Amino acid sequence: MEHDGSAACFNAALSDLLDRFTEYRITSVGHRVVHGGSDYAAPVLLDARHIDALRQLTPLAPLHQPHNLAGIDAISRLLPNVPQVACFDTAFHHDQPPLAQRLGLPREMHDAGIRHYGFHGLSYEYIASQLPVHLGALADGRVIVAHLGSGASLCALHERRSVATTMGFSTLDGLLMATRCGTLDPGVLLYLMQTRGMDAAALSTLLYEQSGLLGVSGISGDIRTLLAADTPTAREAIALFCYRVCREVGSLAAALGGVDALVFTGGIGEHAHTIRKRICADLGWLGSDLRVLTLPTDEECVIAQHTERLCKHA
Numbered sequence: 656m657e658h659d660g661s662a663a664c665f666n667a668a669l670s671d672l673l674d675r676f677t678e679y680r681i682t683s684v685g686h687r688v689v690h691g692g693s694d695y696a697a698p699v700l701l702d703a704r705h706i707d708a709l710r711q712l713t714p715l716a717p718l719h720q721p722h723n724l725a726g727i728d729a730i731s732r733l734l735p736n737v738p739q740v741a742c743f744d745t746a747f748h749h750d751q752p753p754l755a756q757r758l759g760l761p762r763e764m765h766d767a768g769i770r771h772y773g774f775h776g777l778s779y780e781y782i783a784s785q786l787p788v789h790l791g792a793l794a795d796g797r798v799i800v801a802h803l804g805s806g807a808s809l810c811a812l813h814e815r816r817s818v819a820t821t822m823g824f825s826t827l828d829g830l831l832m833a834t835r836c837g838t839l840d841p842g843v844l845l846y847l848m849q850t851r852g853m854d855a856a857a858l859s860t861l862l863y864e865q866s867g868l869l870g871v872s873g874i875s876g877d878i879r880t881l882l883a884a885d886t887p888t889a890r891e892a893i894a895l896f897c898y899r900v901c902r903e904v905g906s907l908a909a910a911l912g913g914v915d916a917l918v919f920t921g922g923i924g925e926h927a928h929t930i931r932k933r934i935c936a937d938l939g940w941l942g943s944d945l946r947v948l949t950l951p952t953d954e955e956c957v958i959a960q961h962t963e964r965l966c967k968h969a
Contacts, residue, residue: 665725665726665729666729666732666733669729669730669733670733681734681737682737682966683737683738683739683740683962683963683966684730684734684737684738684739684740684962685698685739685740685742685958685959685961685962686701686723686726686727686739686740686741686742686958687723687742687744687777687954687958688709688720688723688724688727688741688742688743688744689716689719689720689723689743689744689745689774689826690709690712690715690716690719690720690743690744690745690772691709691712691741691743691744691745691746691749692708692712692715692745692768692772693768693770694708695741695743695745695746695749696746696749696750697743697746698740698741698742698743698746698961698962698965699740699741699965700738700739700740700965700966701727701738701739701740701741705741706724706727706731709723709724709727709741710724715768715772715824715825716825716826717859718826718859718863719826723741727739727741738965738966740958740961740962740965740966742777742957742958742961742962743776743777744774744775744776744777745772745773745774745776746776747773747776747777747779747780747783747810747817748771748772748773748774748776748810748817748820750816750817751771751773751817751818751819751820752818755771755818755819755910756770756771756772757770757771758770758771758823758824769824770824771820771823771824772822772823772824773808773810773817773820773822773823774806774808774820774822774826775802775806775808775810775820775822776817777954777957777958778802778920778921778952778954779800779802779810779812779817779820780957781952781953781954781956781957782800782918782920782950782952783800783812783815783816784815784957785950786798786812786815786916786918789948789950790916790946790948793915793916793946794815795813795814795815796813796915796916797811797812797813797908797911797912797913797914797915797916798811798812798813798815798914798915798916798917798918799811799812799904799907799908799911799914799916799917799918800812800918800920801900801904801917801918801919801920801921801924801934802920802921802924802952803830803900803919803920803921803922803923803924803927803930804833804921804922804923804924805832805833805834805876805877805922806826806832806833806835807829807830807831807832807900807921807923808820808821808822808829808830809821809829809830809900809903809904809907810907811907811908811910811911813911818907818910818911819906819907819910819911821838821903821906821907827839827862827863829903830896830899830900830903831867831868831871831892831895831896831899832867832868832876833867833868833869833876833877833878834863834864834865834866834867834868834869834870834876835862835863835866835867836861836862836866836867836870837867837899838899839862844858847861868881868892868893868896871888871891871892871895872884872886872888872889872891872892873888874886874888874889874892878893878896878923878927878930879927881893882927882929893930893933896930897930897933897934897937898937900934901934901937901938904917904934904938904941908941914941914945915944915945915946916945916946916947916948917935917938917941917945917946917947917948918947918948918949918950919931919947919948919949919950920949920950920951920952921952924949925949925950925951925952931947931949935947
């Protein structure tokens with residue numbers, strides 16, 4: 656039902672767009688697709704085979720992939736002769752060192768695709784492309800990018816390539832987020848299953864929709880609301896968010912062997928100066944030579960560039 660609603664909304668929006676801008680012609684369409692699995696290391700020109708393969712990845716991103724595919728399906732129906740390109744949030748991390756991708760599970764599970772993937776790759780790709788403009792020679796050094804928004808993660812870059820990132824197999828891992836828990840001892844899940852009888856659906860709702868800033872504060876998952884509320888639970892949620900960012904920066908600094916620059920981006924990273932100031936104060940141990948930047952990200956630009964390149968001769 657949720658998928659059908661998403662498709663209907665997309666159909667209505669696209670129809671309205673075509674009605675309003677009759678002087679323009681849509682020549683190609685690019686899509687953000689959250690999960691590319693183990694096989695998709697770069698954007699692809701879509702065909703029936705690729706679309707089916709992406710549909711098979713839905714269990715890896717159940718809250719995101721169906722909506723991404725709904726957009727692809729809607730374009731296929733409404734503009735069947737227009738080429739489409741899928742750009743993957745996982746692709747930027749595809750060539751991380753093998754150890755950074757491996758979980759401590761049996762080998763056959765790793766071979767079946769249960770591994771660290773990482774997300775927000777389109778954002779990190781854009782920021783990496785802008786680093787030479789702002790950092791000069793340091794752009795190819797040891798850089799940590801903090802994509803902080805309702806979904807949040809960090810990425811360690813060396814030579815502007817992903818070395819490690821805080822999100823792993825799913826978008827639940829790593830930092831505390833608006834409504835997502837971030838890193839969680841799997842023993843908690845076993846405990847909830849055994850003592851509260853929670854099944855997969857109940858756990859999914861808890862971890863994706865009821866946790867994070869919302870769960871800790873009991874007020875909201877929006878950092879702006881919490882900063883304005885200034886209640887004990889709001890302050891605790893903000894403190895936990897910043898603590899988790901700083902702790903994960905330390906982890907990525909270890910993976911890089913040091914840090915030359917820290918870049919903030921995303922809704923919180925770009926606009927919440929109070930949060931940036933607090934995080935930087937807690938990271939004073941990194942030294943005074945650390946360069947700190949705030950850069951707006953532009954995932955749409957990355958998608959447009961890949962789409963133009965792939966569709967030029969389609």
